[in-house]
Amino acid sequence: MSSAPASSPALDVLLSRASTDHLSAPAPDKEQIARILSAGLRAPDHGKIRPWRYIVIKGKHRAEFAEQVVKAMVALDPDVPQKKIEKRRQRFSEMPMIVALVMALEPDGKIPVLEQELSVGAATMNVLNALHAEGFGGFWVSSDFADQPCFREALGLTGTQSLAGFLFVGTPDKPVHGAKRPDIADYMAVWKGEPVSFGADK
Numbered sequence: 001m002s003s004a005p006a007s008s009p010a011l012d013v014l015l016s017r018a019s020t021d022h023l024s025a026p027a028p029d030k031e032q033i034a035r036i037l038s039a040g041l042r043a044p045d046h047g048k049i050r051p052w053r054y055i056v057i058k059g060k061h062r063a064e065f066a067e068q069v070v071k072a073m074v075a076l077d078p079d080v081p082q083k084k085i086e087k088r089r090q091r092f093s094e095m096p097m098i099v100a101l102v103m104a105l106e107p108d109g110k111i112p113v114l115e116q117e118l119s120v121g122a123a124t125m126n127v128l129n130a131l132h133a134e135g136f137g138g139f140w141v142s143s144d145f146a147d148q149p150c151f152r153e154a155l156g157l158t159g160t161q162s163l164a165g166f167l168f169v170g171t172p173d174k175p176v177h178g179a180k181r182p183d184i185a186d187y188m189a190v191w192k193g194e195p196v197s198f199g200a201d202k
């Protein structure tokens, strides 16, 4: 009989993670964020493309960065509602730390671009889990404005580099429970020689 515990501390961390954008200082310090982002570099990576790059925005540069976000939003849509602008300006200048998730893809190589993008997604998940493991919180947001030339130039994105979004990073204001998760029984099946179906699809 196995004497292994029902769950390891590492799995408990994975099973208790949830996103939150209710974040305050402190953000991870220089050493902490380097260690946390190192978890991203543990992602599976077909062909050793290493498609992940991280741009950390913190301190006084957050306000400057927020203005670049606003500029890009207006470049994308000159009629963007003022309310949306103000919300993003506030979020990007007040979040304790922002990490821009850069994808450095090789579209002309042997490895399908989808696999490279999946690697960036896997890396980001590792970073979210590492944040949680170290007592920080994170929230992944989209970057629909990020391919605007002015924004790419401000960040230094070149060639095929593009963004997979941003992580808002900081310390959760209160314990994070997140949304109730679905039952795994509806999302897994054991194949026994016949086609499977899932409770989630019924």
Ligand SMILES: Cc1cc2nc3c(=O)[nH]c(=O)nc-3n(C[C@H](O)[C@H](O)[C@H](O)COP(=O)(O)O)c2cc1C
Binding pocket: 017, 018, 019, 020, 139, 140, 141, 142, 143, 164, 165, 178, 179
């Ligand atoms: C690529 C990606 C982009 C996302 N962009 C946004 C976004 O712009 N705004 C938002 O409210 N949630 C966004 N989300 C969802 C949140 O990050 C988060 O996953 C969601 O609120 C559910 O919380 P959970 O991670 O605890 O399940 C995005 C998720 C992914 C994977």
